[in-house]
Amino acid sequence: MRKKLVLALSGVAALFALTACGGASAAPEAGAALDPANPVELKIGASPVPQAQILEYVNENLAKDAGIKLNIVEFDDYILPNQQLAAGELDANYFQHLPYLEDQIKTQGYEFSHGTGIHLEPYRAYSNKHKDLASIPDGATVVITSDVSNQTRALQLLADNGLLKDVPADASVVSLTDEQNPKGLKFEETDPAIVVNQLKDPKADLAIINGNFAIQAGLKPADALFSEKIEGNPYANLLVWNTKDDGNKAIAKLEELLHSQQVQDYIKKTWPELS
Structure with a gap:
């Protein structure tokens, strides 16, 4: 399931006030297996391409057997996904790289955790x-x-x-x-x-x-x-969630699936230009 939410982009520059800090990588423990018969629904914010498409692939091919169901909300900006995550309107988001996330955490005071890089979108x-x-x-x-x-x-x-x-x-x-x-x-x-x-x-x-x-x-x-160079590049996109959900098994399962060989193969086949 995918929904789209668009922010009018005029004047957006004024909303960016970024410096540097850090939210530690703290992937929640997957723990006991989830129940495929009673999947846990996760509402995930994402950029339309490629993030929402990657999530759609997970939802259609891997999520059911893993005991989760994704409700994917698309954003055409870099502001609302973090605002809505902090407000509890999303369970996680997938659109940003670590330097941007670190800036947002310091400037906006977000209490976010993150997984490891999933793919890189070279400049x-x-x-x-x-x-x-x-x-x-x-x-x-x-x-x-x-x-x-x-x-x-x-x-x-x-x-x-x-x-x-x-x-x-x-x-x-x-x-x-x-x-x-x-x-x-x-x-x-x-x-x-x-x-x-x-x-x-x-x-x-x-x-x-x-x-x-x-x-x-x-x-x-x-x-x-x-x-942009690929090797040693710190700008890989990653999954982000509220720190209070560090123990959320469904988020942990999504993080695991996004790093699965099936997903990596899908990314390489669909977008050879991404790493």
């Missing part, structure tokens, strides 16, 4: 104006997310490919010095879901796009000018 740089990295001119306009944790990630991607220099771990667009931005890049900050739409703007030389939004827009890894 990639796309352009409708330029065919390769060498073609990006001095003073180029780069469309980038306004979400602070992912903005740092995008800036690091630019640095890894020689467009910026010596970018610190806590960098933001406004903190860049002339020495760190030797090409004089200009940045257009916008909401994460809208970056992909700005790719069509004639003024945009480059857009740094998250993997899930790239997939939804039909962009392929081969279309990218350059991509």
Whole structure:
């Protein structure tokens, strides 16, 4: 079962006020087997692609025998899934990576726990104006997310490919010095879901796009000018729940199923670009 909940994205940037902290990985113990004859229903918030589709696969192929049933609610933003989880309107969510979660925990005061990474959505740089990295001119306009944790990630991607220099771990667009931005890049900050739409703007030389939004827009890894490294990448998406539910056997079972070989095979077959 899937439902969709959409947040109007205008003005969303003001709702992001992120720094750094941490919620420990504390996967609840699976304990005794659940009863398939009386499945426990879990209401899970997720981004439409690929997270909700992965959950749908679990629900249709694995959940019944495991004694759980998923009620999947789709979100087109990165704000409501954590708000609704904290309010008890969701049992868990699956849309975010650890650096973003840690920022949310510190800034918003959430008491969340999380599992281990399930899949990675690499950040990639796309352009409708330029065919390769060498073609990006001095003073180029780069469309980038306004979400602070992912903005740092995008800036690091630019640095890894020689467009910026010596970018610190806590960098933001406004903190860049002339020495760190030797090409004089200009940045257009916008909401994460809208970056992909700005790719069509004639003024945009480059857009740094998250993997899930790239997939939804039909962009392929081969279309990218350059991509984020996979090895050692800390941005894998994970399952998140309220810390008070650390002993919830149904959530533990879902965490287990999301790491099953069947699910990993499904992800690799359906989205070869994801890891």
